[in-house]
Amino acid sequence: MSAGRRYTQAVVATKYMLPLIALGLLSTLVFLARSQPEGEPLRFVDQTIEDLAKTQRLGTPRYSAVTDDGGELSITAEILVPDTARDHVTLGETMAATLAMPDGVFYDMTADHGELDEPAMRSTLRDNVVVVSSDGAVLRTDALRLRNDRSYLETLAPVQIDGPNWWITSDRMEIFTDPKDEMQTRTVFTGDVRLLYTP
């Protein structure tokens, strides 16, 4: 009879042992699985992250404002970068701006560099500044400044304007609306004004 008993003990042992082995296998698998994802670094190009973080670049943003006297100003740039030295001042490259005066005349401006000074409500365009007016005049200067709150433009350097049958040069030029009547656009040239008119 002893052989019979030995057979049943073996069967009982396997009945208990097999589930335990299965359980053990399962836990190691889970354990292994959990550690594997944490260890793997995400693959990003380190340089772009630093670049983005450091310069906070904005691509072709557009700044626009309606001025108190009913004009419209919009300024855009290929790249606008906060000025690290001054708060709320943004530096721009490859600038384009449009100033529409209340009486409908408008000026399209381009320049290599620009600066938007929020607190002073002023924007400056510099280097290779070209302004084309809606009545066909082309103005060239090295720098000009715009105000964000009024329809106002002033050159910060000598200016040359080429019209259909005239040209004007002067040390400085301002364009603004007449305080008494906003529908009147006034242009004032000061300093060594020269005009050549060919009838």
Next chain:
Amino acid sequence: QGTETGGFRNSDPDAPVEVTSDRLDLARAEGTALFTGNVLAVQGDMRLTAQWVLVTYLLNPDGTLGDDIDTITARDDVLLITPEEAAEGNEAIYTPLTNSVVMTGDVLLTQGGNTVAGDRLIVDLETGLGEVQGRVRTVLQPGTDEDQ
């Protein structure tokens, strides 16, 4: 009774006009350009100097700025100089369309050695004829060659 002169012929009314001054105010809607401060306007061999020169443009029917000049008005130390003559006055109005200049206020016309004074000088720039009108008197320059 007026005195005829002949030296004001504007040889080329279509010649370019060059104007220099300290300041220039352009008012689009009104079609005006106001030169102030040491104004000098030169066209051909004619020169006009003054402290205040207002150019008014003919407005197109739709109100936009025309290209043609309606009038040029000069004030304060007005001096109109041509190769043969010089005319001084308080105000001068030049009308390109009629090619004429009307000068008023203590007008002094100098031609060669003598000077004629009057209230008004009307000059036809085409013929070059100028006529001084009103209290005309001839002022002989003391000590000029003619006296010897």
